[in-house]
Structure formats: structure tokens, C-alpha cells
Amino acid sequence: MEQLSANRAFGGIQTVHRHKSAACGCPMTFAVYLPPQVADGPCPVLWYLSGLTCTHANVMEKGEYRRAAAEHGIIVVCPDTSPRGAAIPDDAAYDLGQGAGFYVDATQAPWAGHFNMYSYVVDELPALICRHFPADMDRQAIFGHSMGGHGALTVALRNPDRFRSVSAFAPITNPIAVPWGRKALTAYLGPDEAAQRRHDATALIEDGARVREILVDQGDADPFLTEQLDPTAFVRACQNGGIALTLNLRPGYDHSYYFISTFMADHIAWHAERLRG
Amino acid sequence: MEQLSANRAFGGIQTVHRHKSAACGCPMTFAVYLPPQVADGPCPVLWYLSGLTCTHANVMEKGEYRRAAAEHGIIVVCPDTSPRGAAIPDDAAYDLGQGAGFYVDATQAPWAGHFNMYSYVVDELPALICRHFPADMDRQAIFGHSMGGHGALTVALRNPDRFRSVSAFAPITNPIAVPWGRKALTAYLGPDEAAQRRHDATALIEDGARVREILVDQGDADPFLTEQLDPTAFVRACQNGGIALTLNLRPGYDHSYYFISTFMADHIAWHAERLRG
Numbered sequence: 001m002e003q004l005s006a007n008r009a010f011g012g013i014q015t016v017h018r019h020k021s022a023a024c025g026c027p028m029t030f031a032v033y034l035p036p037q038v039a040d041g042p043c044p045v046l047w048y049l050s051g052l053t054c055t056h057a058n059v060m061e062k063g064e065y066r067r068a069a070a071e072h073g074i075i076v077v078c079p080d081t082s083p084r085g086a087a088i089p090d091d092a093a094y095d096l097g098q099g100a101g102f103y104v105d106a107t108q109a110p111w112a113g114h115f116n117m118y119s120y121v122v123d124e125l126p127a128l129i130c131r132h133f134p135a136d137m138d139r140q141a142i143f144g145h146s147m148g149g150h151g152a153l154t155v156a157l158r159n160p161d162r163f164r165s166v167s168a169f170a171p172i173t174n175p176i177a178v179p180w181g182r183k184a185l186t187a188y189l190g191p192d193e194a195a196q197r198r199h200d201a202t203a204l205i206e207d208g209a210r211v212r213e214i215l216v217d218q219g220d221a222d223p224f225l226t227e228q229l230d231p232t233a234f235v236r237a238c239q240n241g242g243i244a245l246t247l248n249l250r251p252g253y254d255h256s257y258y259f260i261s262t263f264m265a266d267h268i269a270w271h272a273e274r275l276r277g
Numbered sequence: 278m279e280q281l282s283a284n285r286a287f288g289g290i291q292t293v294h295r296h297k298s299a300a301c302g303c304p305m306t307f308a309v310y311l312p313p314q315v316a317d318g319p320c321p322v323l324w325y326l327s328g329l330t331c332t333h334a335n336v337m338e339k340g341e342y343r344r345a346a347a348e349h350g351i352i353v354v355c356p357d358t359s360p361r362g363a364a365i366p367d368d369a370a371y372d373l374g375q376g377a378g379f380y381v382d383a384t385q386a387p388w389a390g391h392f393n394m395y396s397y398v399v400d401e402l403p404a405l406i407c408r409h410f411p412a413d414m415d416r417q418a419i420f421g422h423s424m425g426g427h428g429a430l431t432v433a434l435r436n437p438d439r440f441r442s443v444s445a446f447a448p449i450t451n452p453i454a455v456p457w458g459r460k461a462l463t464a465y466l467g468p469d470e471a472a473q474r475r476h477d478a479t480a481l482i483e484d485g486a487r488v489r490e491i492l493v494d495q496g497d498a499d500p501f502l503t504e505q506l507d508p509t510a511f512v513r514a515c516q517n518g519g520i521a522l523t524l525n526l527r528p529g530y531d532h533s534y535y536f537i538s539t540f541m542a543d544h545i546a547w548h549a550e551r552l553r554g
Contacts, residue, residue, distance in 0.1 A: 007535035008498070014535055064341050066538070221285070258284035258291055261343070 001132060004029070010070035011036035014060065019128060023120040024083035025113060030125065031056040032133060033066055037073030042136035044275040045075045045129065046268065049121065049144030049151035052180070053099045056080050059145070062257035068265040072272035075135055079121055081147065083114045095180050096187055102175070103151030104199045106188035115188055118199075122155055141271040145169040145260055146224075147180070149216075153201035157209040165274040167215035167267045169260050170222055173234035174202040180228050205237040213244035215270050217263045219253025278409060281306070287347035288313035291337065296405060300397040301360035302390060307402065308333040309410060310343055314350030319413035321552040322352045322406065323545065326398065326421030326428035329457070330376045333357050336422070339534035345542040349549035352412055356398055358424065360391045372457050373464055379452070380428030381476045383465035392465055395476075399432055418548040420444040422537055423501075426493075427452055430478035434486040442551040444492035444544045446537050447499055450511035451479040457505050482514040490521035492547050494540045496530030 001019040008014075012035040021028040037043050046069070050059055056078045059065070069076045082088075082101030089110040091097035101117035130137050142163050144152035149171020156166035175181020176196050189195045197203035222229060231247060238245035253259040278296040285291075289312040298305040314320050323346070327336055333355045336342070346353045359365075359378030366387040368374035378394035407414050419440050421429035426448020433443035452458020453473050466472040474480035499506060508524060515522035530536040 007531055007533050008496075008529040008539075009535035010539050061534075062338050064344070064538075066535075067341070067344075067542075219285070252285040254284055256284050257338075258286035258343075261341075262285075262287050265344075 001128065009033070010066040012038070012066070012070050014066065016056065016060070021083070021120060021124060023116040023124045026083045026085050026088055028083065028120070029056055029080055031060045031078040032129070033069055033076040034133065035070045035073050035075065038075070038134045042134045043073050043075045044139035044141070045077060045135045045137065046271055046275075047121065047140065047142040047152070048076055048078045049103060049142070049148030049155075050078065050081050051144070051146030051148045052081070053094050054081050054148075055099070058257065059260070062261060063264055064261035065264050065268060068268035072268060074268065074272060074275065075133065077125070077129055079125055082117060088114050096184055100147065100184060102147060102181075102184045102188060102199070103155060104185065104188050107195070108188060108190050111188050117151075118155070121151065122159060139164060139275045141165040141275055143167040143169070143267055143271065144171070146229075146255065147172055149173075150175055150181070150201065153214070154199050154204060156211055157201060157204040158198070160209070160211050163211075165213070165215075165271050166211055167270060169216075169263065169267070170218050170224070170229055170255055171201070171216060172228060173231055174200060176200045176203060177233065178228045178230070202234045202237045205241045205243065210241060211243060213246070214238065215246045215267065217248045217250055217259075217267070219250045219255065219259045221252050222255045222259075224255055278405065286310070287343040289315070289343070289347050291343065293333065293337070298360070298397060298401060300393040300401045303360045303362050303365055305360065305397070306333055306357055308337040308355040309406070310346055310353040311410065312347045312350050312352065315352070315411040319411045320350050320352050321416035321418070322354060322412045322414065323548055323552070324398065324417065324419040324429070325353055325355045326380060326419070326425030326432075327355065327358050328421070328423030328425045329358070330371050331358050331425075332376070335534065336537070339538060340541055341538035342541050342545060345545035349545060351545065351549060351552065352410065354402070354406055356402055359394060365391050373461055377424065377461060379424060379458075379461045379465060379476070380432060381462065381465050384472070385465060385467045388465050394428075395432070398428065399436060416441060416552045418442040418552055420446070420544055420548065421448070422446040423506075423532065424449055424457070426450075427458070427478065430491070431476050431481060433488055434478060434481045435475070437486070437488050440488075442490070442492075442548050443488055444547060446493075446540065446544070447495050447501070447506055447532055448478070448493060449505060450508055451477060453477045453480060454510065455505045455507070479511045479514045482511075482518045482520065487518060488520060490523070491515065492523045492544065494525045494527055494536075494544070496527045496532065496536045498529050499532045499536075501532055
């Protein structure tokens with residue numbers, strides 16, 4: 001593992017690292033914020049999964065998470081959204097291929113063998129974080145935005161003993177029912193409905209997966225709300241499944257980092273409560 | 278004036294605008310954050326001047342000023358750092374020409390006629406802000422970073438009745454004595470020492486300019502500290518001039534937006550106190 005940068009911020013250190021990923025078969029870059037409290041021992045880990053077109057850098061630069069992470073003593077890890085590079089398959093569209101991994105393990109050509117972002121964020125990167133950072137892996141939480149909100153919800157629902165809490169900003173909650181998700185899940189997983197449902201938060205809950213509670217913030221001026229992000233089915237699934245969903249519909253907010261950064265501190269405080277002790 | 282974007286953030290709105298600048302002889306872009314309090318009437322204005330290579334966008338995306346601006350009810354205006362465009366003179370170096378206006382009115386070829394950033398930020402843009410935004414122009418403050426810290430200090434020292442307060446992150450405090458400043462001020466103003474001293478915060482104070490107090494934050498791991506930012510002469514000038522300087526030397530911090538964003542809320546709170554009433 002190679003350290004690409006380190007900058008002191010809010011009393012802690014924002015670092016960026018690159019390593020050879022076995023899951024993705026290429027070098028992968030990720031960001032880690034270490035709060036000042038790591039001087040006193042291991043800190044809990046909050047995973048942030050990013051949305052379409054993003055790398056680790058977007059939320060690191062625009063997400064405004066460091067103040068709250070430093071206040072609450074939480075390590076924030078921000079992975080990339082897909083394998084990358086000239087040798088990696090890609091698609092001209094922004095919503096498939098590089099920058100659009102959708103947090104699945106692809107089974108279909110040309111994606112299989114590299115597009116294993118599920119294994120990467122669930123297995124390979126946590127093992128690396130555990131080995132190299134002062135992380136208390138018994139206290140983990142996860143959140144994300146849009147495609148990364150989809151990732152956070154599905155990863156948490158499939159690993160309920162791993163994460164104490166899960167939240168999302170404007171998540172894709174029902175990918176099998178919307179254009180972004182149908183396109184990507186079919187490309188990566190083929191038409192197999194059962195395989196696709198294992199990567200759909202709404203379907204996972206319908207099929208019996210459970211977490212205790214979920215926090216979601218969604219802007220009502222989000223241009224993707226109607227076509228890609230409609231939370232109706234997800235809300236119903238949570239109700240039927242007995243999951244305590246807090247859905248904050250935010251008047252006037254869009255899909256951008258201006259929206260994310262506004263509610264970032266609320267989400268981190270919410271996770272911090274659940275990561276205590 | 279054309280509005281390029283508007284995004285709700287922290288209860289207010291972050292906007293970006295373009296207008297034809299008479300001072301610069303080209304279209305100029307600037308950012309304005311309107312806090313939620315503008316709903317109740319005009320709010321004070323805090324000017325942020327950026328550093329070398331920056332546009333209005335860098336601090337808008339990475340500066341993390343909106344939370345504090347919304348809390349204190351302050352409008353934040355972020356101008357560009359120079360005229361720009363194919364028809365505008367430029368230099369291959371990052372520290373001269375486009376992105377490096379140094380907040381002076383150039384008198385030398387090829388810069389004269391376009392590189393009038395002093396007039397732009399002191400006269401033209403304030404008039405535009407006053408005309409188009411709910412700004413209380415009787416309550417203004419100014420701050421900036423690096424070259425923009427130089428801009429904030431010199432503009433405030435030359436207009437002490439305009440600004441209630443001035444602060445800076447890692448400012449160039451004595452440009453006539455350091456490579457960045459000597460190069461730029463000589464290119465823009467020629468070898469005329471008197472003209473250059475009117476754009477040097479330390480020299481202005483030595484020559485009698487006064488403000489009541491100044492707040493400066495400076496990282497001690499800033500790679501430019503020794504060669505470009507050494508505050509020694511500025512500290513001495515403030516002492517001799519009876520200016521209450523607070524210089525916070527911050528261990529481990531560098532010259533980046535990670536440094537700026539860490540202390541942004543402190544600076545805005547400091548200005549807010551002085552902008553009250």
C-alpha cells in the first residue's frame with residue numbers, strides 16, 4: 001500500500017492511498033480521514049460509498065465530513081466507485097463501467113473479473129483498513145449517496161451484524177425498478193432476477209433482510225427524484241418489514257454535494273450515537 | 278448579469294454569476310452565498326479573495342464556509358482571481374497572468390487594460406452586489422488565502438472605513454520582499470517602488486495605513502512559509518503601528534484547503550462578531 005497524500009485537517013489527518021486490489025484486478029485508490037482521537041486508541045469506522053462518476057476524491061473535497069468526524073472521533077473511509085484504468089473494461093455512458101460499479105460482483109462479460117466492488121468494499125478493503133489503520137472494526141457504520149446510497153443500504157442489509165447503523169443521501173432504493181439500476185444490474189449480473197434482487201434494497205427487505213433502522217435524506221428538488229430515486233416502494237417495504245425508517249424530505253435541495261454537505265454533520269452525529277461504547 | 282447556477286445549501290443558496298466587467302474588459306465569474314437570513318432583510322457581506330491558480334470555484338467547493346455563514350447570517354462573495362479568456366494576456370507560469378491578478382491595477386504592457394483586479398474588487402463588483410443582492414453594504418468584512426490574503430490585507434488597509442474587519446489564511450504579507458510578489462508586482466506595476474508599496478500590507482502599515490486589528494492563521498508545515506509567507510516583517514510592522522494582530526501558528530497544517538476549511542468557521546465567527554449591529 002502506497003500513501004499518495006496526507007493533509008492535516010480539523011486536528012486529524014486526511015490521507016489518500018493506493019493499493020493493488022485482488023478483487024478488482026487493478027490498483028485502487030481510497031481516502032481515509034483519521035480523527036485526532038486515534039492518538040488515544042482505535043476509533044470506529046464509517047464507510048462512505050460515492051455515486052455515479054465519482055472517485056474517492058469528490059466527497060473528500062466537497063463532502064464537509066471532517067469537522068463532524070473529528071468532533072465524534074470517527075474514521076471515515078471513502079473508496080472509489082469502480083476499478084479503473086486503460087486495461088479495465090468501460091462504456092461510453094456515465095452510468096456503466098468505470099465510475100459506475102454499483103457495488104456488485106459482476107458475472108457477465110466484459111465486466112466479470114474486474115467489477116467486483118461488492119467484494120472489494122465488504123471484504124478486501126476492510127481487511128486492509130484493519131491491518132494498516134487504528135480502526136475498531138467492532139464498531140462500523142456505512143452511508144453513501146445515490147448509487148453509493150444503494151451500495152450502503154444493500155451492503156448493510158446483507159451484513160447486518162457488521163454495521164451498527166446505515167444511512168443514505170438520495171439513495172437508489174429500488175434499482176431493479178429504475179433505468180440506472182436496470183441497465184447496470186442487467187449488464188453486470190445478467191437477466192437473473194434472483195441475483196439482481198440480492199442487490200436491491202427494497203427487494204432485499206421484501207425477501208426478509210433486516211436492519212433495525214435507516215436514516216435517509218432526500219431533496220425534493222432533486223432532478224432524479226421521480227425517475228431514479230422514487231422512495232415509495234422502499235418506504236412500503238420498510239413499513240412491512242418493521243424497519244424504523246426516518247426519511248427526511250428536504251424542500252429545495254437537489255442531488256449535489258451542496259445537499260450532501262448540508263446534512264453531512266446530522267448523519268455523522270446519528271451514526272456516532274450508534275457507534276458509542 | 279447572468280446566473281450560471283443556484284444550489285440550496287445550509288438553508289440558503291449558493292449561486293454563481295457571470296457579468297461583463299468594465300474594469301477587466303472581459304466576462305467575469307463570481308460566487309455568492311446567500312444565507313437563510315436574507316429572507317428577513319439585507320445581510321452583511323464578507324468578501325473572500327482566493328489565491329494563485331484559483332477561480333471563484335475552489336473555495337466555493339472546498340472552503341466549507343456555508344455552515345458558518347448560514348449560522349451567522351452573512352453573505353459570502355467569492356470573486357475570480359484575474360481576468361480570463363483567449364483574448365486576455367497570459368503567461369505560462371502559474372504565478373503571473375490569468376489566475377494571478379494580485380489585486381492590483383496593472384500599468385505595464387501587456388497587462389494594463391485588463392488586469393485591474395483592485396478596481397474590480399473595490400469598486401465594480403461591490404456596486405454590482407449592492408444592486409442585485411440583499412446586501413447591507415454598511416456592514417462589510419474581507420478575508421482571503423495566500424495571494425488573496427495579500428489582497429484582503431491591502432484592500433482593507435487602503436479602505437479602512439469600508440471594512441469592519443479583515444483576516445487571512447497564510448497571506449503574502451510582504452510581497453515586495455518575496456519571489457511571488459516581486460515578480461508579479463514588477464510585471465504589473467513596473468519597477469516604481471512607491472507603486473509597489475501601495476500593494477504591500479507590511480509597507481502600507483510602515484507608511485501609515487491602519488486598521489484596528491487583524492486575524493491571521495498560518496500553518497507551520499506550509500511549504501511556502503519560509504520563502505514566500507514569512508510573517509516576521511509584518512508582525513513587526515503591526516507592533517510598531519499599534520495594530521492588534523492575532524497570528525495563530527498552526528502546528529502540522531499546510532497551505533491547502535484542508536487547512537483553510539479547518540479554520541474557516543473560526544474566521545467567520547470572528548468577522549460575525551464585528552459585523553453585528
